[in-house]
Amino acid sequence: MSIISTPSTKGIPAGTDPPPPPPPYDGTSPFPPDEGSTPVRDSGDRIYVGVTAAIVVLPFVGLGLAGWLLWGRLIHPVDIVLAAVLYTVTGLGVTVGFHRGLTHGSYRAIRPVRVALAVAGSMSFQGDVIGWVATHRRHHAFTDRPGDPHSPYRYGTHLWGQLHGLLDAHVGWLFRNEQSPPERYAPDLVADPDIRAVSRAFPWLCLLTLALPFGLGWAIGGSWLYGVTGLLWAGLVRIALLHHVTWSVNSLCHMIGERPFRTRRHDRATNLWPLALLSFGESWHNLHHADPTSARHGVDRGQIDPSAAVIRLMERAGWAYDVHWPTADRVAARRA
Structure with a gap:
């Protein structure tokens, strides 16, 4: 998918020359103010930051609590099985x-499967489906240059800038209430009634993803303690692990690793x-950015790709x- 960014002249009085375009990005400097996003600065900011903090911090607190309980051996086989199934x-x-499906169109699915996958993804606690797709398409439109919502090069390429950028790309970007407009980046999903319904149901799916392990644990174990x-x-530990694995693709997979395929400048x-x-x-990220619509990311020998x-x-x-x-020809053409 190609998304073209054009400078806006909104708000410029008639007869007035528009401001000069910003200088081209040199690949090393800190990013100027974001392009491609809609900054939100109103009373809803506090609510947004509060909800984001809860989504980010609560599973992490659960991870710490789980470690303490594990030391006391308060874990059951059913917990491990439920965590593995729900994580998968x-x-x-x-x-x-x-x-691979909704963002990049790597394949088309029949309606029940498309909706079921959208519901399952929403239960990961990573945001509503339309917002997730819009943000990721914006990431591909501006990868590692001004406009990218979560590039580790946001603060430059010097040591402190990269350390700051790594933290920002991993989790800090979530606290900036800068929306990637769905009407611009995901108009196909905005027009899809099934996906709109799943998107609206996101808060309830978050409750469901916590209620399921509690209810199943109680039902299988026969006691509220199992719940x-x-x-x-x-619930919490599984969500925290999946969060940080996903965010590591945003952060680590743009700083550490091999680059056997050519990508854009x-x-x-x-x-x-x-x-x-x-x-x-997903961590075979280099091929994905070289060929975003490919249904397979791990194309070389030994590269496991369960998706x-x-x-x-x-x-x-x-x-x-x-x-x-x-x-084979398409892969060979993208070799560095």
């Missing part, structure tokens, strides 16, 4: 549904193999079609 379902909802530990491990996306399994193949395997299974079942599989 919600993680694939993000990678196969939100990312509480299920909520802790398969200033785009520094890398492959980071230690995250491959936990991210369901691509799921898309393949859906294709064979007749649930997905028009899949953009990489060809």
